[in-house]
Amino acid sequence: MKEGPGVDKNAPKKRGFFLFWDIVIQKFTKMLGANMLHFLFSILYLAFVYIILSGFIIQGLGIDTAISSAAQIGAVDEASVGTVEQMLYFMVRAFITVFIFNFFGSGPVTASYAYVMRCYTRGEHTWMMSDGWDKFKENLKQSIPLLIIDVAVILLGMNAYSFYTAFSAEYAGTGMGTFIDMVRYFTVVVLFLYMMMHMYVYQIMVTYKCKFGELMKSAALMTLAKLPMNLLLTVITGAGIVLIFWFIPNPMISLVIYLVIGGALFRYPLEFYASRVIEKNIKAVKKAEKKNEAKITYID
Numbered sequence: 001m002k003e004g005p006g007v008d009k010n011a012p013k014k015r016g017f018f019l020f021w022d023i024v025i026q027k028f029t030k031m032l033g034a035n036m037l038h039f040l041f042s043i044l045y046l047a048f049v050y051i052i053l054s055g056f057i058i059q060g061l062g063i064d065t066a067i068s069s070a071a072q073i074g075a076v077d078e079a080s081v082g083t084v085e086q087m088l089y090f091m092v093r094a095f096i097t098v099f100i101f102n103f104f105g106s107g108p109v110t111a112s113y114a115y116v117m118r119c120y121t122r123g124e125h126t127w128m129m130s131d132g133w134d135k136f137k138e139n140l141k142q143s144i145p146l147l148i149i150d151v152a153v154i155l156l157g158m159n160a161y162s163f164y165t166a167f168s169a170e171y172a173g174t175g176m177g178t179f180i181d182m183v184r185y186f187t188v189v190v191l192f193l194y195m196m197m198h199m200y201v202y203q204i205m206v207t208y209k210c211k212f213g214e215l216m217k218s219a220a221l222m223t224l225a226k227l228p229m230n231l232l233l234t235v236i237t238g239a240g241i242v243l244i245f246w247f248i249p250n251p252m253i254s255l256v257i258y259l260v261i262g263g264a265l266f267r268y269p270l271e272f273y274a275s276r277v278i279e280k281n282i283k284a285v286k287k288a289e290k291k292n293e294a295k296i297t298y299i300d
């Protein structure tokens with residue numbers, strides 16, 4: 001076959017938006033494989049989220065009341081109210097499960113996924129199964145405590161929100177009610193910031209060797225330092241998940257669509273941005289170290 005024009009070694013490297021889509025196009029089939037593995041090896045945690053954790057979230061946010069009201073309105077007759085309500089519960093639980101899986105991850109399996117995505121972002125070769133398994137084992141000591149903390153934070157956060165909501169209604173129209181509302185909204189902000197930390201926590205975990213406290217501190221600092229972009233990405237990807245479940249009323253089909261393309265469209269943008277931020281941070285640290293070394297004068 002006749003050789004093609006090849007790639008100019010002096011051609012400028014793609015950056016930002018163009019680099020993102022270039023990687024998605026080149027690695028799309030491999031991303032699909034990584035998505036499938038990420039989902040399959042997380043199936044037990046996803047079942048826990050669907051059966052137990054989503055119920056706490058529904059009750060904590062008061063969604064159960066909204067579901068009952070919607071079932072009464074949407075049902076054709078009294079006999080079908082229960083069926084409609086069960087369908088709505090199934091859809092909401094499925095959505096919550098996908099949302100938590102996308103933004104919080106699933107512990108050791110997400111650490112492996114983050115490593116594979118980081119390699120794709122940097123243009124580095126990786127063996128999805130063998131390298132992923134190595135990262136799974138290497139990061140057990142940090143990813144399992146992180147997973148436990150995630151569950152505890154979500155449960156405690158939902159319990160606190162429900163508690164403050166009840167007290168706010170009781171003291172509505174008073175100074176105490178206003179104060180409780182402020183505390184309730186502050187709880188939501190803290191939970192949201194903690195969720196955005198997961199954009200960085202797994203990428204830092206597979207990139208640096210650091211203690212768990214340093215890992216969480218670094219993720220928190222990067223989240224705050226890049227807050228506008230983190231917020232934008234979270235809103236865009238979250239809206240994408242909402243649209244899937246909004247326009248496709250069958251939750252099973254929505255789950256399949258997320259499984260097939262969700263990682264590339266809704267999880268990979270977070271991994272891509274976090275990886276680039278961390279890579280720039282590493283370069284900045286190395287540059288500072290070289291600068292400091294140049295200032296050292298050795299005496300013979």
